[in-house]
Amino acid sequence: MDEEARVLRDYLTFTVPHITVLAGAILGILMIIGVPVRTALGIFAIAYGLMLTVLGLIIRPHVSGNLLYRLTMAFFVGLVAVGAFLLLRGG
Numbered sequence: 001m002d003e004e005a006r007v008l009r010d011y012l013t014f015t016v017p018h019i020t021v022l023a024g025a026i027l028g029i030l031m032i033i034g035v036p037v038r039t040a041l042g043i044f045a046i047a048y049g050l051m052l053t054v055l056g057l058i059i060r061p062h063v064s065g066n067l068l069y070r071l072t073m074a075f076f077v078g079l080v081a082v083g084a085f086l087l088l089r090g091g
Contacts, residue, residue, distance in 0.1 A: 008063040012072070015055055023048035038090030045083025052076040 001009075026047050030040035053076045056069070063069045 004063045004066045005068065008059065008066055008069055008072075011055070011059045011062075016052070019048070019051045019055065023051060036090065038086050042083045042086030042090050045079050045086060047083075049076050049079030049081075049083055053080065 023044055027040060027044040030043060031037075035043070053073070056073045056076055060069075
């Protein structure tokens, strides 16, 4: 495994679980206060995608040439787009 892949693996391994817990807490709070499911999921997807995208932008100088990095960034931005779609189409 090359150095860029190792750095990417370490960043994702040690930071994504924390972001997931925070985004899950946001979703839980939205569900508890009675926000409609589609709206809550849209807000969750946007928040989760934005946090992951910010993480990706922070680690960019270390791993920008890695194909896996580019694919994960596309997924993160796609998650924000899905969240926006859910908010626009939701109730």
